[in-house]
Amino acid sequence: MNNWITQVVTVTGMNIRSLPQRWGSTMVAVVGIAGVVMVMVGILSIAAGLVDAMTDKAPKDIAIVLRAASTGEMDSIMSRDDVTAISEAPGIARIDGKLLISPELFVIVDVLRRSTGTASNVPMRGVDANVLAVRDNVRITEGRMFEAGLNEIIVGRGAQEIFEGIELGDTPRWGNNTWTVVGVMEADGGMPESEIWADVRVLQAAQNRGSTIQAVRVKLESIDVFDSFKDFLTADPRINVSVKTESEFYSEQSRFFSIFINSIGIFVGVMMGLGAIFGAVNTMYTAVSARTGEIATLRALGFGASPVVFSVLVESLLIGLAGGLIGAALAYLIFNGFKISTMNFQSFSQVTFSFAVTPALLKSGVIYALLMGFLGGFLPSIRASRLSISTALREL
């Protein structure tokens, strides 16, 4: 056994020392694998970032109540009576005896995108003064909260970075109303950062919505009471609503987009990976054939076939590892934290989020690179072990 290990170490060391002689083709194999890992991790980080902003950052103890059959907040409609019925449900958290319940209006307004100067549908939400107690993940980090009854708005940090004309103190005009930006809000990168908030009554008037609202958010005593809260409301004959946790709601909203992006990422990754494996196979074949004489000499000296196989595999795994690490590092440097805004067709409005190159993605990138290296080295290593010693030595 010791002897076998010594043989492996010797042959592998010899291979690696001779690497500089084949620098060109080795580098191409490394670059190929690095490219695959970078592209795949990069694409997958888009979906990971969206899911992170929409689902992971959603508060765990908030339920959202919509009209039954609606596909989102945009096409839901509810009355003040619905809100009264909802407030009778059990399990709603209170502060100083006051129920933590937030009736909200959800519309879109045209705001210009900084990068193109063209209009985008930015979500605008009407909320009441109670909202920061219900959605306690939202903080005003600059300026102040809007004042009830006034045409004042607060703007999400993410939306502000992507769109223009909504800086603190700006006075955007939508329809026949002019608003003043009085505050900036943050929510650890969650959905409110994509939005603009105003007083619900002012927004109802501006949008000719009467006293209707679209969604009711409720802070629950804890997530454990969610089922009984939901059962109570769905059993109530006066109202016709659907009840979801906020993370459940946003995970449905992001599902199509994340599946779409993930399938593109995996498809591109697998196809490119095949290309890279073919490249690695050719590189390793060249490596083996360049060392035919050396391998034959070793075999003639009494080295076994398996250390030779092993050494070729180690070399190609090293190529895979180098490519994987370079690709993962590049993906992290280029993509991580890159902030964009895109259309969420489920809500017909812009969602702002940052790409997330997660540790899990980096790990799978490197593992994939090792797999490519292994597959690239497999056939050539078999060829190396099957070399006919006498033929090879004759060529020396």
Add this chain to the structure above:
Amino acid sequence: MKFLPLIWSSLARKKVRTVFTLLSVFIAFLLFGYLSAIKAAFQGGVEIAGVDRLIMVHKMSLINPLPFAYKRRIETTEGISAVTQASWFGGYYQEQRNFFAQFPVDPQGYLDMYPEISVSEEQKQAWFADRGGALIGRGIANRFGWQPGDRIPLISPIWRNKDGGNTWEFTISGIFDAGVEGFDTSNMIFHHEYFDEGRAWGDGLVGWYIIRVDDPERLQDKAKELDAMFANSPRETKTTSEKEFLQGFVDQVGDIGAIFTAIISVVLFTLFLITGNTMAQSVRERTAELAVMKVVGFSRRRLLSMVLSESMLVAVLGGGAGLGTAWLIVTTGGDPTNGFLPAFYIQTKDLVMGALLVIGVGAVSGALPAMQAYRLENIVALRKVA
């Protein structure tokens, strides 16, 4: 040409190597073709937008409706040859994930406005005659397997009907195809009258207007003129060319499109580097043989052209098969999201680009080793043989 067998035999010399090289070229161009179809999807039909059409929406945003009464005022404006309306129905079939776009429209007016909608005369007449009838795009027909004559209930969360429910019944009158490659067939159109009479609220309101201008040169002027007409009213308008309107959606999807274009470039660069190297390697390895050929009397020029033809042959075989397969998958397999994407096809310019790239890869990957072979001194070359 008489050297074709020689080229062939040099390819057959290391079969495994040649097969892997061909496969990697194949994959590079398969991906190129497929990704350009995805890129076309992100461009959302901007390239085929009508040059004489304007789209008028509410100034605040597309979701706010416009009065039906605007139609007559637009119609009678000088320089406008046609106007028709559409609205957003926002329905789904059975479950929310079976969502697709439906528009209540004026049948004759809408089909006149969009000659891109290709439907048989017989189905068209059937649709005109049936007020509860609908025309569905080929994409939708494939997605749900619907046939003319099928009755389908759709649930619209936005539009409650007069029975107090949200379920609306339609009969499929026919299926329309894209008369122009890339035209969106992922939607359904039905009678505005049926919609207007059935809905419980929103009387006299429509979603947007599509307007045809006599002279495409005056598109922008007419847009300004129309907006001025409704300025300072409770419902102000924003009128843009169809191209700008669609481009607006592309911009809304935003940087993702640009990121994909960048990613495609990285993908192609990587793959072409790998394939180029593989092809070059196979020539480098045969330096000795080339030397022998030179010594036995092959001219430098001949050797050069043989090496180049060989790499060109590999590029054309592998790349052609790759592009062809991509085209087949995209054309017959269709959209990977099964009808969600408004367009999914390989644009002609991308096919031409692909063909040029095939030649480019063949030339570049053959040229370097070919030049080495060209410069080879007989004596140096022969030393490698020994």
